[in-house]
Amino acid sequence: AGGASAPAPSLGFKAIPVSAADSVVVPEGYRVSAILPWGTPISGDMPAFSLDASGEAQGHQVGSHHDGVHFFPLEGSSRDGLLVMNHEYVEPRFLHAAAAGLALDRNGFPQNADGSRDDDQVLKELNAHGVSVVRIREDGSGQWQVVEDARNRRITGLTPMRLAGPVAGTEHVVTKYSPDGTMTRGTLNNCAHGVTPWNTYLAAEENWAGYFANADAEIDRRQARYGIQTRDTGRYQWHRAASGADQYVRFDASSRGASPTEDYRNEPHAFGWMVEIDPMDPAATPVKRTHLGRFAHEGVIFAPAEEGQPVVAYSGDDARFEYIYKFVSARPYHVATADGSLLDEGTLYVARFHEDGRGEWLALAPGENGLTPENGFADLADILVNTRAAADQAGATRMDRPEWGAVDPATGQVYFTLTNNTRREAGDEDAANPRAENHFGHIIRWQEESSHAGTRFAWDLFVLAGDGDDSRDLAGEPLGQEAIFASPDGLWIDADRRVWIQTDISESVMNTGIFEVFGNNQMLAANPETGEIRRFLTGPVGQEITGVVTTPDQRTMFVNVQHPGATTSAEAFAAGELLSHWPDGGSAIPRSATLVITREDGGIIGA
């Protein structure tokens, strides 16, 4: 992707070493504190955090497992704004203090003696998922406080949502709850996010398939291609809630009624989308934008909007051998009128990376790239609800788990993290995914040939992550000790072009074997021109670092810490030995939380 170049950003901090400590470390001259841990009250009657808070209380508190995050300034302020963040999933061991007397199922969730689940626990789990909108303000002494505000809001696994775009109103999404296929309830497994050019927030639905059970003998590609199989695959078992309430039963997608309006056989088809939320309007119903495709959406990144040009958004499907997509709107962007309806008409494309460093975008549209009725694709809604199968048919490049993307504001280059793929076998490598048994991941980037809306691009590999000779930086050298990392996941490019890289080494291998040298998950900053990388932050034990944004003045940075202590084994947990007590310390259970990072001299973060 050579050619594009612009002034390089400074990396003005001294790199820190790797760490295996249960603390957050930032460079000399920086300060860090934690706010908004799981359970912080934000709305309603502001129920105080307590380990045995009810499911209803959880619906007024910050959710669990913080992930993608954005700061929406109020009147342009860098001291007062709405922080909007995703809550990807829950840790049942820490969520249910009152469950001590109940047996745990195979996934660690409490269950009753008859195999049913306690309704309030199910409600609490659903309410700990989703999105938080919370006003925070700097109080003049450097501390950020929650401000009670009408816009503070929890969006959860139960919030009513509208379906929009080509799949809305089709037979694919007809349910007992919505016989006309226009509505659904809740969003789940919200990993990363996106911010639209019209200043709304998009939450991605990533590993939603794991929430559903289906006992039907045959399951079609709308579910099977996404991991719902002909057995009881649901991890959470919400459909087993003792009450049998409709809002829980819907997670069983088996065909039990006489028709789709009598059961929830189509409920999984209302998941796997990008969900648009207007943080400024607490009454606005979230909208699932189906033209952006249905897959394990990691997040979405918009190209800078240009007046009179189409809106373009890139999104990765985080699973082994899945794809990178982009949506190009049919209607042009006009700043005065732009809104979410721009995402309802256009073309979804999938990427093919050629061996020679060139690439092309393949349209996933009726009649294009083999997407015909003869090949099993009836119409646009059928293509979109089966995005993965359509991309297979089109012949896209199977990637090593595409995670976050980012766009360089100066050159327009698009970066994507590819976190790892240990199932890529020798002989199955390609130029864009060059390593078999890819333990450590890499970052790819490309430059569109004409514009973001075009169909041809040139790509290169920005870095192969890893340690020593396993790794390769932009100059072709192994990464130094100040730069080694593995499993890149979160990615963000700031206004000065610093490329912020966040890691998510799985808790199953973190700090063991070949991963020991990397320590705890971390965040680094890179120079997009030289490829230099420096470690900026290390997190506590057992977590991943994910989600990063600054205030408009770039002098306060927010970073999320997800699932601290997740490396605690079942045996250690049973014995009361937690590997992390972050952020509260002492003997506290670990909680996901948001870091606030500033410089002692008040300067720009990273400069």
Ligand code: FEO
């Ligand atoms: Fe939720 Fe792909 O990370």
Ligand code: CA
């Ligand atoms: Ca992620």
Ligand code: CA
């Ligand atoms: Ca993770």
Ligand code: CA
């Ligand atoms: Ca990840």
